[in-house]
Amino acid sequence: MVSKGFSPLYPFLMSLLIFAGSVEFVSVNLLLGAFEPLAAFLGAFMLNARHLFYAISMLKPYSNTGWKKFYLIFGMCDESFAINSMTKVPEGVDHGWFMFFVTLLNHFYWVAGATLGALIGSALDLPTEGIEFVLPALFVVIFAEQWLNADAHGAAMTGLAASALCLFVFGTENFMIPSMLLILAIFALLKRRVHA
């Protein structure tokens, strides 16, 4: 963002308050464009629609966590959801606090990374090309871990196959919403016959 003429305060505040990676990248372009708050709202909602799925999955785990629930919901980015939904909280550890700190650390690393990048990004010249592969690597590992822990693989295969099909049909920019609708439709039609 600094390279596009914004003050370093922008990446700091945006990473702190939005805390959703893909949306933050898009908002840079939105801020450079026309002043259309409604379009920004709708765009961010569509782009983040997958969080509706996360929230449905976390209705139970996040219940009975008291005031921490508000922060858990606010901080439910891809990574927080992925870790909190798959980790088995060790015996004797309060699951609310455990998930709270997973989210808080995620949030902290994210803000620290964005701010440091803004302050010293151009001064450093590290060969970081390719480091973005941590994201697919994280998801692939979580997929493998869920696969090893599950008795049946119908749900995992549904997600993989439905989104691959939609990616092929709708292209990289527009496939997420169709993917989610297709996944919902498959689960609705084959209710209780697809298991996790």
Added chain:
Amino acid sequence: MTMTVWQSVIMIAAIILATVLTRSLPFIIFSGGRQIPPFVNYLGKVLPFAVTGMLVVYSLKDAPFNAWHGAPEFICTALTLALHFWRRSMLLSIAGGTLAYMFLVQKVF
């Protein structure tokens, strides 16, 4: 920058509102003593698995258009999986796959 500071503050507020809404809507709908319908409960069980599959596809969506039609992504995804089935250590699998990818895109492809 073409917007005034206040305009960009309003834009960012709209984006924050949308993000918080996607994360909280199901909690708001099913809050209080309201019974969660069985289908939503069922979704809560199967969606985490389906969503991970979707995120794998989402995070690799651009691979076919990258250098060598995604050969580095393909190799490093396979390596990440192999490392994970071998040692089952998340840190090792993620670090191994990412470092291999960085090496491939910087030095090989």
